[in-house]
Amino acid sequence: MRFVLASSSPSRLQILRSAGVEPVIDPAGVDEDAIIATLDRRGAAPGDVVQALAxxxxEEVAQRWPADVVLxxxxxxxxxxxxxxKPKTVEATIERWQHQQGKVGELLSGHHLVTPSGTQTFLSTTKVWFAQANDADIxxxxxxxxxxxxAGAFTLEAIGGWFIDRIEGDPSSVIGLSLPGLRKALYSLGFEVSEFWNRSLV
Known part of the structure; x- marks a missing residue:
């Protein structure tokens, strides 16, 4: 059974590889803006939005991998x-940082797991304290x-780490995906985490 990552995110791939998993990469092609707009009209809670996107x-990618585990x-x-x-442009990133520096935000990470034995959706919430950064560094x-x-115009594990004073919650979730949440979801669906480790580790 293969572990399929429905994302092209280098950070999510890095987390899985560091945790012993070499996933199949098959990015989804959903219209995120359309999904967000629909949920906004319905007044969906922020956590529900990220879980719906996940x-x-x-679910789109799982149609191509019905016998495997898709995240x-x-x-x-x-x-x-x-x-x-995602800010997507330099100017949008600068505007975001000028607004969020010195403040506290919550990084919401939605996850959805599709397997032959069922599905599981979960949310990880981590508080992030943004530093007071000067304009030149921003x-x-x-x-x-x-x-x-x-998301949020920052990374924790690379250059952006200079400008994050602290976090409260799951570090792996801030980087890309929650390993503790994924472990619990796999257990609830009858899998062992070690089933998906590289063969050289087991």
Whole structure:
């Protein structure tokens, strides 16, 4: 049985590889903006939004891998009541950081697991304390390109780590996906984590 990651995220891949899993990479092609717009009209809670995105990605990819385990994920930053996804441009990243520096946000990470024995959706919430960064460093960080495709316009494990004062919660979730949550979901569906480790580890 293969472990399929319905994402092209380098951070999610890094976490799984570091944890002994070499997944099949099969990114989903769902219209995230359309899903978010529909849920906004319905007044969905922030956690429900990221879980719905994760579910849509996993379910699309799972159609191609019916005999395997498929994980979909999505992360967004909740700050002052507003959900924020990827900034995508340098200028948008600078604006985000000018607003969020010195504040506390919550990184919401939705996960959806599709397996032959059932499905499981779960949410990981981690508090993030953003540093007071000066304008020169904010611009320099944005122009590295690193935060452009990251939820909340930051990374914890790379250059962005300079500007995160602390977190409260699951570090792996902030980087890309929650290993503790994934372990619990696999157990609940009758799997062992070690089933998916590289053969050289077992």
């Amino acid at each position: 579910r849509a990605k996993a 979909g994920g999505d992360s967004m930053l909740l700050i002052e009541g507003t959900l924020q996804g 611009r320099a960080y944005a122009t590295t390109g690193e935060p452009l495709q990251c």
